Every structure is written in structure tokens, then in C-alpha cells.
Amino acid sequence: MRLTAKSEYGLLAMIYLASSLEDGPVSAREISEQQEIPAKFLEQLFVGLRQAGLVSAVRGARGGFALAHAPEDINVLAIVEALEGPLVATVCEGDRGLTCGRSGACAAAAVWNRATAALRDVFESATLAELVTAQDVIDSRPIG
Amino acid sequence: MRLTAKSEYGLLAMIYLASSLEDGPVSAREISEQQEIPAKFLEQLFVGLRQAGLVSAVRGARGGFALAHAPEDINVLAIVEALEGPLVATVCEGDRGLTCGRSGACAAAAVWNRATAALRDVFESATLAELVTAQDVIDSRPIG
DNA sequence: CCCAATCCTGACTGAAACAGTAGTGTTTGG
DNA sequence: CCAAACACTACTGTTTCAGTCAGGATTGGG
Numbered sequence: 001m002r003l004t005a006k007s008e009y010g011l012l013a014m015i016y017l018a019s020s021l022e023d024g025p026v027s028a029r030e031i032s033e034q035q036e037i038p039a040k041f042l043e044q045l046f047v048g049l050r051q052a053g054l055v056s057a058v059r060g061a062r063g064g065f066a067l068a069h070a071p072e073d074i075n076v077l078a079i080v081e082a083l084e085g086p087l088v089a090t091v092c093e094g095d096r097g098l099t100c101g102r103s104g105a106c107a108a109a110a111v112w113n114r115a116t117a118a119l120r121d122v123f124e125s126a127t128l129a130e131l132v133t134a135q136d137v138i139d140s141r142p143i144g
Numbered sequence: 145m146r147l148t149a150k151s152e153y154g155l156l157a158m159i160y161l162a163s164s165l166e167d168g169p170v171s172a173r174e175i176s177e178q179q180e181i182p183a184k185f186l187e188q189l190f191v192g193l194r195q196a197g198l199v200s201a202v203r204g205a206r207g208g209f210a211l212a213h214a215p216e217d218i219n220v221l222a223i224v225e226a227l228e229g230p231l232v233a234t235v236c237e238g239d240r241g242l243t244c245g246r247s248g249a250c251a252a253a254a255v256w257n258r259a260t261a262a263l264r265d266v267f268e269s270a271t272l273a274e275l276v277t278a279q280d281v282i283d284s285r286p287i288g
Numbered sequence: 289c290c291c292a293a294t295c296c297t298g299a300c301t302g303a304a305a306c307a308g309t310a311g312t313g314t315t316t317g318g
Numbered sequence: 319c320c321a322a323a324c325a326c327t328a329c330t331g332t333t334t335c336a337g338t339c340a341g342g343a344t345t346g347g348g
Contacts, residue, residue: 003145003256005336008235011252027294041337043295050295060345061293076255091152107279108155111220111270112147118262126255135251149307171323185308187324194324204316205322 001091001116006083009037010045014079015135017055018071018128025057025064045083052082071132077123087123089116145235145260150227153181154189158223159279161199162215162272169201169208189227196226215276221267231267233260 012035020026028046032039046065049055056068067074081087089112156179164170172190176183190209193199200212211218225231233256 001145001147002334003233003235003259004334005235008252008256011255015252025294029294038337040339044337047296057295058345059295059343061291062346063294063344065295089147091147091149107275107282108152108159110278111155111266111275112152114270115147115263115266118266119259122255122259122262126258131251131255134254138251146305148305169323173323182308184310188308191325201324202316203314203324205320206317207315207323209324 001087001089001112001119002084003080004084005041006045006048007080009035009042010049010079010083011076011131013037013042013045014049014054014067014074014128015131017065017067018074018132019135021067021071025062025066027064030064048082049079052078054078054082067128070129072127072129074128075124076126076131077120080123087116087120089113145231145233145263146228147224148228149185150189150192151224153179153186154193154223154227155220155275157181157186157189158193158198158211158218158272159275161209161211162218162276163279165211165215169206169210171208174208192226193223196222198222198226211272214273216271216273218272219268220270220272220275221264224267231260231264233257 013031016031016035017026028042029039031037032042046055046057050057050065053068054074055065057063057065077087089109091112092106092109157175160175160179161170172186173183175181176186190199190201194201194209197212198218199209201207201209221231233253235256
């Protein structure tokens with residue numbers, strides 16, 4: 001339930017990769033410049049994305065990153081969780097288990113759980129394919 | 145989009161107040177003990193809740209706090225925003241305006257906005273009245 | 289072969305936010 | 319008058335955030 005710059009940058013990078021499918025591996029530097037993401041920070045993000053199996057890396061000169069799956073098979077939830085860890089309610093259920101002893105026997109917890117479920121649903125139903133299409137529409141629209 | 149202990153404690157306190165409607169003002173100390181919330185921390189939360197017009201305070205001996213409106217007229221969104229500030233997407237739209245220059249012309253932003261809207265919807269549709277009812281059901285159910 | 293481009297790894301850091309704590313003042317019922 | 323309660327300000331230790339820094343490993347091209 002905590003979204004940081006990692007998710008923002010990570011999603012931008014993944015959308016960029018998805019719209020560069022044909023171009024072979026894309027370097028982190030290119031993405032960094034085009035999307036205005038700090039280069040070394042972006043490199044760190046790709047560690048998480050690669051470990052999660054969302055991108056494949058090609059090392060060496062002319063190397064770079066590419067999507068490991070089709071854009072329609074990668075959703076935002078996977079990206080967010082790869083970068084931020086499991087998407088759980090930070091409230092009432094932190095890293096060290098339950099904060100309160102009430103477990104499920106707490107009406108407040110039900111609200112936090114509903115909130116988390118709603119977030120998961122939004123993120124899970126948004127695929128890279130959809131976002132690339134949406135971005136294309138935006139970009140092709142006349143300014144103003 | 146950032147939920148902290150303030151929201152957790154605050155909601156517990158508000159639920160407690162809602163189930164103590166008949167008892168006149170309830171002291172912060174009582175809530176602190178019953179809900180296991182650090183006393184001085186809880187006091188700070190009531191500052192925000194009072195300024196938001198969600199509770200009314202009675203000073204002096206035998207004083208305390210009470211809901212300023214009927215439980216069905218107070219929703220979780222109001223409580224959360226009273227304690228954490230406006231519920232906006234922390235991603236792509238921070239305190240210092242837009243992080244990127246893309247404004248609305250960004251497919252990624254659409255996802256974050258959808259997420260925020262989903263959260264708002266969950267919180268807005270959950271009232272204290274509902275939560276008290278839910279808590280009563282939980283408490284009256286036999287253990288195990 | 290060498291070098292530059294590229295990914296990979298780990299440590300480090302300044303600033304901010306989080307989760308309280310401490311101390312003091314003000315009001316008021318008994 | 320005094321103890322109980324809210325009100326306000328300031329402080330603090332810890333963690334997270336958002337990067338930065340330094341170097342190592344791998345590879346294509348000249």
C-alpha cells in the first residue's frame with residue numbers, strides 16, 4: 001500500500017520497453033535519458049524487474065533490456081510488487097505480523113483489506129499492452 | 145496514498161467513540177488504554193480530528209471527546225484525510241506538483257489516478273455506523 | 289587484443305517521514 | 319484549590335526514500 005518513485009519510474013521504463021519491442025535490447029541509459037530517470041537509480045530498478053522475471057538483460061556492448069513476456073501478459077501489479085515488495089495493507093498488518101492482537105476480529109481491518117483488494121484489482125487489470133495503446137492515442141492527439 | 149499508524153489508531157479511536165455514543169464525552173486516556181494506543185500520540189490525532197470537525201472536545205475534569213456527527217455521517221475517508229492530509233496519488237503527483245512534465249498526457253498517470261479513485265471509493269463508502277455494526281457482530285460471535 | 293559500452297553488485301548518504309516522548313500550559317468539575 | 323482532562327510546542331531515535339559512488343564482470347566492434 002506504499003507507492004514510491006520506484007513504481008513511477010519502473011512503470012515508465014516498462015512502458016518504454018513495451019513500445020520498443022522491435023528494437024532489440026534497449027539500454028538503461030537510453031531509457032534514463034528519454035524518460036528523465038536518474039541513471040543509477042534506474043539500474044537498481046532493473047535488478048528487481050529482472051529478478052521478478054519481467055525483463056531479460058543482455059550484457060556487454062550493444063546490450064540492454066527487453067520484456068520477458070508479451071505486453072498483454074505483464075500487468076502493473078507485477079511491476080509494483082517487483083519494485084516495492086508484496087502489496088499488503090501497511091496499516092494493521094506490517095512486516096512484523098499483526099500490530100494489534102485482534103487479527104480478523106476487527107472491523108477496522110476489514111476496511112484496510114478492502115482498500116488493498118481494490119488497489120490490487122486496479123493494478124492487476126492494467127496491462128502494458130493497454131497502457132502502450134493508451135499512450136499511442138495520447139501522443140497522436142493534436143496538442144491542446 | 146500513504147497510510148500510516150495515524151489512520152490505524154485514528155479509525156480505532158473513532159469506532160470506539162461511535163460505540164460509546166450514550167456515555168457522554170470519552171477521555172483520550174480511556175481510549176488509549178482500551179485500544180492500546182500510546183496516550184500522547186492519540187492526543188495528537190485528536191487535534192487533527194477536531195480541526196476537521198469530526199469530533200468535539202470537552203475540556204476540564206470529566207471532559208473528553210465525542211463524535212461531532214452521527215456515525216452514519218462520518219466515513220473513513222474523512223478520518224484518513226483529517227489525519228494524513230489529502231488522499232492523492234503520491235506517485236506522479238507529489239507535494240510539489242507534477243514530477244514529470246507530461247501532465248495528463250501520460251498513460252502511467254491514468255493507472256495511478258484509477259488507483260487513487262478506487263481507494264477513495266472504498267474509504268468514502270465505509271461509515272462509522274457500518275463499522276460499529278460489523279464490530280458488534282464480530283464481538284457477539286462465539287470464539288473459534 | 290583492447291576498449292568502450294553495458295549490465296551487476298554493494299556500500300554509502302543527506303533529507304525527510306514516522307512513531308512516538310517530554311514538558312508545559314489551560315480549562316473545569318468536584 | 320486541585321486533580322483530571324484537553325491544548326500546544328518542541329524534541330528525538332529510527333527508518334525509509336531517493337538517490338549517489340565506486341568498482342567489477344561481460345561483451346561487441348575496431
